[in-house]
Amino acid sequence: MWTLAGRALAPWAAGAARLLPPCSRHVAALEPGATRRPFSTAELKEKPDMSRFPAEDIRNFSIIAHVDHGKSTLADRLLELTGTIDKTKKNQQVLDKLQVERERGITVKAQTATLFYSFKGKQYLLNLIDTPGHVDFSYEVSRSLSACQGVLLVVDANEGIQAQTVANFFLAFEAQLSVIPVINKIDLKNADPERVEKQIEKVFDIPSDECIKISAKLGTNVDSVLQAVIERIPPPKVHRENPLRALVFDSTFDQYRGVIANIALFDGVVSKGDKIVSAHTKKTYEVNEVGILNPNEQPTHKLYAGQVGFLIAGMKDVTEAQIGDTLYLHNHPVEPLPGFKSAKPMVFAGVYPVDQSEYNNLKSAIEKLTLNDSSVTVHRDSSLALGAGWRLGFLGLLHMEVFNQRLEQEYNASVILTTPTVPYKAVLSSAKLIKEYKEKEITIINPAQFPDKSKVTEYLEPVVLGTVVTPTEYTGKIMALCQARRATQENMIFIDENRVMLKYLFPLNEIVVDFYDSLKSLSSGYASFDYEDAGYQTAELIKMDILLNGNIVEELVTVVHKEKAYTVGKTICERLKDSLPRQLFEIVIQAAVGSKVIARETVKAYRKNVLAKCYGGDITRKMKLLKRQAEGKKKLRKIGNIEIPKDTFIKVLKTQPNK
């Protein structure tokens, strides 16, 4: 039986774990030189001796690819080929354990597997460090990549280079890794590997003869991928004799064993009983267990420089094993590995239970999910309209969607997710405010906290560098779209005769809501998009109020760019007009900046609202209806004399369907 031990059985993964096919697993060449044979109980207890793998026999690599280009399928084949898992038809995206990962064809949580592979009479230790498949997680990707010396850049032979291929390539390139281009899906009818070779040569400057053409689905040529890993990726440059220096590149939480940290050893050795220190928190722990991921945890006596595995050391919370942190031996401090950052949320959204009675269930679901995802920030929040809830910070849009989907799928929670906002910044000029905030530059998450212009030197908004890859026929439309989103063009490259790559600097808030949808619809689905963090830029931001008959609706206060105030204000007014039920009085809906009204709609008063026929047989029914309506009315939020159903707020605040 495939043992779903360890983290796969952690409560957060329970939903996904159940979906794993119960496939038998007989083979794993744990010991060097061991032939493939079924495990016996005795052997399971036997711990492999990892000292037999010096750094020069180790290769650490990742697979990076655009969505659906076959990353997980290739990983499955590599695992099979090296005997890590059994060859069975059921091996589908073995490393993607979450339901949402399988459904959406993306990898959310990085997984790692150690492969043993003999080549030219020598046993190699290959560590496949699977990365999250989206640049929302670019920090995680970069940390995973920093544990590698090379990557397999998988490109679909039919679709060619896509936006994410480009973004991923540059992450690897910047990390100075060896890049092995792999053209996948050559079995497809419309496959054109030669065209893709040319694209790779043009965009990435990699000679076309370096491309390996495979079909991961059929297993065609996958062997040569492993050979290339050994021949073209250098071994890690590390020293076993130096004091321990280990990078935490991922961590998960297990209900019974605490935090399980995935580590890569840059120097030294670690074994059970060692006292280790986190460079970030300076906390000391005793190592309870070390081992390799095969892909499930397989304890070993020790891990040596250049190797990759897991470590359990009594950490209670994933924030104690932050991604990018360095671990060293107690009393042997080392220079921490470069590049550590705390997770920085880029997109914020309110999360509320559909029904307040669901509050506690939702709370516990969010707690459980965040146990494994320290990058989600959680702040309690409450809205007069939507009740008690939270403002959550996410790494990006996909991260937000995935989190929401997991809440719904794994915890059966139904939530209202409000329109996402981005963290703006203000540089304060008022000495009083600086004193109050204890800093000159503040981050504004909630529009209610937006400081007045008179107290501010400048406002800043987050920007991202976006990459669009599209068939050339859509270029004009896409450029117009980008311009409408206040983006500035950085460059434009024809990657072949009929495909173009555009780079734009986008204000983040211009792409958080429906940019991707618009892009997809105006390119008939052919354009792809990806983005990476590009810091902050000065922006003319203003606070916009929404008024109903002259009264401000606090829930709808919005921070917008000056240029967008009219469009955004008009949209909110129109949505309100469409969703506010008629009332006894006319409702004037206004969007205003300061005292200046920039958009206006009206909802006419009821002219007739009375039951036409009310005789003997109608009375009971009518009274019942009236009383139910009167009861419902009591629960409505009132702004002045206007009653606003929760539904209206949901329609106005909710993320509009995208996908």
Add this chain to the structure above:
Amino acid sequence: MVPSRVRIGRWVAAARAAQKRPRVDGLGQPRRSESASTRAALYVHWPYCEKRCSYCNFNKYIPRGVEEGALRNCLVTEAQTLLRLSGVQRVDSVFFGGGTPSLASPHTLAAVLEAVAQEAHLPADSEVTLEANPTSAPGSRLAAFGAAGINRLSIGLQSLDDTELQMLGRTHSARDALRTLAEARRLFPGRVSVDLMLGLPAQKVEPWLQQLQKLLDHCDDHLSLYQLTLERGTSLFAQVQQGTLPAPDPDLAAEMYQQGRTILRDAGFRQYEVSNFARNGALSTHNRTYWQCGQYLGIGPGAHGQFVPRGAGGHTREARIQTLEPDNWMKEVMLFGHGTRKCVALSKLELLEEVLAMGLRTDVGVTHQHWQQFEPQLTLWDVFGASREVKELLARSLLLLDHRGLRCSWEGLAVLDSLLLILLPQLQEAWQQHRTPSPVSGG
């Protein structure tokens, strides 16, 4: 069980004589002579129709063959049972509704009336209304109903546009309607009402106003204007859902209503209720009973009633519903003497809520006098005088509260259901406070 021909004849003669007497414009002036609990109106439900109308969700059945004799016996039995149970001594009005009660034989209607007259006092001037559908040859049948004791007709004319009539699933034409109306007026002068619908799918304001004008040339002294209510489960509802018919436009319906009521006012009609208009004092006393929360008995399948079962020693008013399906209802009547399926006691507050909701449908509204009959301690001023929200309605002239009582303005009447959503909670709140006087204020 069937009453003798002789006795029916005697009552009918008196009733016909009563038609010629002048009528009183009595809405809002409750007759004090007898206790309200010994009087009632009677509703008789005839559950069958020839054809299903596309908009109707009433309790009606398209029969393959009606055993009218059995049904007649059951109606008679149930009338007797409920009259005894209620202890009602005087029946002020009888209304034959349906279904299509004009499909019943005059003999059946006569039998019910005679049973009532035997069990209680049915004054000769009592209003006895029959709902009738227009037909191509109305004459002799309407005369026979008159002979059976009917003295008022309510004609389901609905529209004077043949296309609309077809959409509504009516069996008659506009021509049939006018012919029936003329014949009815000849037979029941001054006591004929017609229904006209408004707010139909695809209906436009101007053509509808022309229909109303045309109707004014032909109609008698009573008119009902009913805005179409799209009811779930009707074929019209389904057609609108499927998009085969456009959804009725509420703004156009409001426009028709406003202009229609203006035209009728100018033609000398009094809008004495949301949908009802009368001139020359031809108000329906039966319907007035509903809006004034008088007692009413309901007999026949699915009929509703509200009364105090005094005959059984009760003191609390009950809302009662008879069994819906005609066959089951008949079985129950034969077994138990009545087919009451559901019986709910009304609390004092619930009754007051009805007094308010029903009373405000009328032009006189809820008078202080009327209110006091139901609640002698807590006045309308006590309940509504201090409320901020009610004050706003008064300030906006949607509602009036003065020495006469509480009533809707012309504009307010059209949005009464919205007003009630403010007034009903206010009544509930005042009632609670009244019940548990605050120790601080000392009441």
